[in-house]
Amino acid sequence: MNKVSNNWIIFTDLDGSLLDHDSYSHKAADGLLGELEQDQIPVILTTSKTRAEVLSLRAELNNPHPFIIENGAAVFIPQGYFTTKPEGCIETDGFWIFRFCQERSYWLAILEKAKLIFPHSFSHFSVMKEEVIAQLTGLSLEQAQQANQREFGEPITWLGVDKAKHEFILWLEDQGGHVLQGGRFLHLSGACNKGQALVWLAAEYKKQRNLPTTKTIAIGDSGNDIAMLEQADLALIIRSPVHESPKLKRTHGFFISEEFGPRGWNAGLRKIL
Ligand SMILES: [Mg+2]
Known part of the structure; x- marks a missing residue:
């Protein structure tokens, strides 16, 4: 060098x-x-x-x-x-x-509201067992535990139909959220x-x-x-x-x-x- x-x-x-x-x-x-x-x-x-x-x-x-x-x-x-x-x-x-960015708890509160509007349509890290996160991500159990220690946002899996997923994203954006679409997850966080x-x-x-x-x-x-x-x-x-x-x-x-x-x-x- x-x-x-x-x-x-x-x-x-x-x-x-x-x-x-x-x-x-x-x-x-x-x-x-x-x-x-x-x-x-x-x-x-x-x-x-x-x-x-x-x-x-x-x-x-x-x-x-x-x-x-x-x-x-x-x-x-x-x-x-x-x-x-x-x-x-x-x-x-x-x-x-x-x-x-706002803390994770801020985004989890928004997801609680979303559950009333889009019932049974999605799941997210904080309500999943770490075994499930490990399965979904391909990480080891220990790595999944570390990945779940989010402080500023929340990974979401969409379980409903595609059309409703689009409405879901628009609704989250209306609440001030930024939604990144990754390979496996929607990631909700701030700007x-x-x-x-x-x-x-x-x-x-x-x-x-x-x-x-x-x-x-x-x-x-x-x-x-x-x-x-x-x-x-x-x-x-x-x-x-x-x-x-x-x-x-x-x-x-x-x-x-x-x-x-x-x-x-x-x-x-x-x-x-
Ligand atoms: Mg990279």
Whole structure:
């Protein structure tokens, strides 16, 4: 790696980017992760996963930096990471937390109302047994427990007919919800995305570390990464073995990896740096 100045910040998606789509391995990226840590370039895990899921991976990677959970719903900064607590953060469990979205209980209350209007038409994580979540997601029981520790939104499975599903989504949007349609679940949450979380955290680095500027690199492989891929100074799209690469509006400052997952992460990021 070339010697780079100390104002780079790397924001990376996990599944399909830093982690292999099938095996969830990050092995191909481990060498570069070590070099970045040595050069004091923070790697910010930026994911749709929950805090519990990220904490496990972060420990495994020995990553001491802030992280972004649940698609940009909140930024977690280890207490003491900066000299002062950033404005607007709450302090809990050893973290300074900046939230962009209402808590899960807010969305669960809306779903309770929805049950009167769309009876027996849907189920959602908080009322499912964890065995069922494991079955639906293909996760292990332990992983399913971590995935169920949502703080800012709720995954829903639709059980009714397709036409009513559309009405259901419109109704949730009327209540102020944002509904993301994933492969298996509808995900109900607030108006948050990885892009605004990136902008907020980069500004905090600049302020706290007294940097003249920051240089952000966003790395991602799918639709929920678009907001941060557009916002960052440079974007690296990781090619996916299972879906099309996200289409960006930006016309420069972006790269597409040749390889999939952590191999593409390693080679692509080395090229940029
Ligand atoms: Mg991904």
